[in-house]
Amino acid sequence: SQQGEEDPQALSIQEGENATMNCSYKTSINNLQWYRQNSGRGLVHLILIRSNEREKHSGRLRVTLDTSKKSSSLLITASRAADTASYFCATDIPVWRGAQKLVFGQGTRLTINP
Amino acid sequence: NAGVTQTPKFQVLKTGQSMTLQCAQDMNHEYMSWYRQDPGMGLRLIHYSVGAGITDQGEVPNGYNVSRSTTEDFPLRLLSAAPSQTSVYFCASSYRDRYGYTFGSGTRLTVV
Numbered sequence: 001s002q003q004g005e006e007d008p009q010a011l012s013i014q015e016g017e018n019a020t021m022n023c024s025y026k027t028s029i030n031n032l033q034w035y036r037q038n039s040g041r042g043l044v045h046l047i048l049i050r051s052n053e054r055e056k057h058s059g060r061l062r063v064t065l066d067t068s069k070k071s072s073s074l075l076i077t078a079s080r081a082a083d084t085a086s087y088f089c090a091t092d093i094p095v096w097r098g099a100q101k102l103v104f105g106q107g108t109r110l111t112i113n114p
Numbered sequence: 115n116a117g118v119t120q121t122p123k124f125q126v127l128k129t130g131q132s133m134t135l136q137c138a139q140d141m142n143h144e145y146m147s148w149y150r151q152d153p154g155m156g157l158r159l160i161h162y163s164v165g166a167g168i169t170d171q172g173e174v175p176n177g178y179n180v181s182r183s184t185t186e187d188f189p190l191r192l193l194s195a196a197p198s199q200t201s202v203y204f205c206a207s208s209y210r211d212r213y214g215y216t217f218g219s220g221t222r223l224t225v226v
Contacts, residue, residue: 030211035214035217042219042220044217088156100145100164100211103172104157106155
């Protein structure tokens, strides 16, 4: 099974509301990253939080990380129609000295209704 | 600065054929990875590399080979295409573990 489990799988909210997505993972990580994918396009990196950080902000994005619970959340405030996309968490996992790999969850499909 | 370039964008193969998906980056990134994306499955890691000459298997490596002879290029070879390899393939690169990955625009592969 994949490293990351995301919840919910799909989320539909009204424009202007806040959207929260959650991610749980299984193994030790170097960092956790969130990506956005618009339909049929490549992924775009949104934010990275290191394992020794608990919270990070970037514009309307807020990410939290709880390594004791192996979980993270992404909050998008004051949502806009342009935020409609799939959102993926990805964990950067150490594999051997000097090496790591990035493993993705299954994603949350976010729909913002005007 | 082109970022990550994947070619071709679309490809149709017959079962048993072989081909190479190309990936090139011009950002001097050490880390490069290949993923496949199937409906409802998210992205699954096929192979990854942490530098020229260093590659390792990901979650779903069977049926695929990679090599990394230069920092810039990381081709993915399908040895004998099967319908189960019908998917969208993404290449991505990153400088170090403090940075996010830059993704290519993908190759949509259909095996008939």
